[in-house]
Amino acid sequence: MLKIILVCVVGLTCVYAPEPPPRCVAPAYFQAQVNMHDHETNFFRAGFFSYDALGEKVHFLEYLQENATRPQATELFLYREKKHYRIDLKTGICNVSALDLEFRPIAVREDSRLLGDDVIGTLDEPGEGVLISVWGHHVDDSRAQGNMTVSFTRDDCIPFTESFYGMSKTSKQELHYHRTFFDVTLGLSDPNIFDVPKACMK
Template structure:
């Protein structure tokens, strides 16, 4: 009887451990990105399209004491980044230095912990979130936190030992789907720039 009880308890406990979930593949929201080592702070309206492997953002950024404004488009299928400085209207077209990063929980992610944001147990004053970790194929490590039960991304941290890629992102006010697909079209100022070989 004791063995049966212990086995039932193990099964019940393991059933409660969150497993990797499927995050929305397309959304628009606000993003806060920081890199404390580079004294980098950025607020952006961010469009994320996992289906077509592309992102677009309108960014207000601070590096040290310098403040600037950019419209950036990352087209991972083309391997290109378009960065238009909205103050000077100058555009830079560069090759992307890292692969597309899925903002969500990869299937091989390892569950780390679960907790409540806000005041636990008070209706409408908290949300339950799960944090997962792992490594991407190129060796970069990640931590991702998603709201439960719908797997909505909240936090996304990436650190690479082989490149300078190290950032923390927080997401707010997400709306599912892409309401304006034209945000992924490079601005005309970028079309006169030669594409890097």
């Protein structure tokens, strides 16, 4: 049940309003199907996403598509080790490169503001829908400047969408991408998912 707070405005009647949801952090370990779309290049990727916030690790296995116009790959991001492993799914060749990006936890940042709530499905019947909270914050770091919008389930902080619109500070090009999570499950089905692939040890 939502907590209720009393809102009073001078000269007006006091009304009750739901308390804004607290800023939240996504589960430390989860996996999900994910769709990613770069609106500027019209580049679309779909795959299986594994996330470890405590170890600062991300694994992405891209789903093969018959009409793909770019090489498809499985990728491992080890942020603490500053390593990026990428295996071409067609050739099996592994490319290892330095990872100079800072790990960004999937979470509602402290400087985010609540943009509103939305409902996926319906709340009229138990188990038929879920309440989503939408948050926004400004991004200004060494790589890009712009606005990020994220959404999470209100009760469990399960990630649903991420959307960024802004500009790259290096290329000066516009950036606009969208990522959607679905079929999210807590924990990891494969405890070795973040091990360095054998193809990358040669």
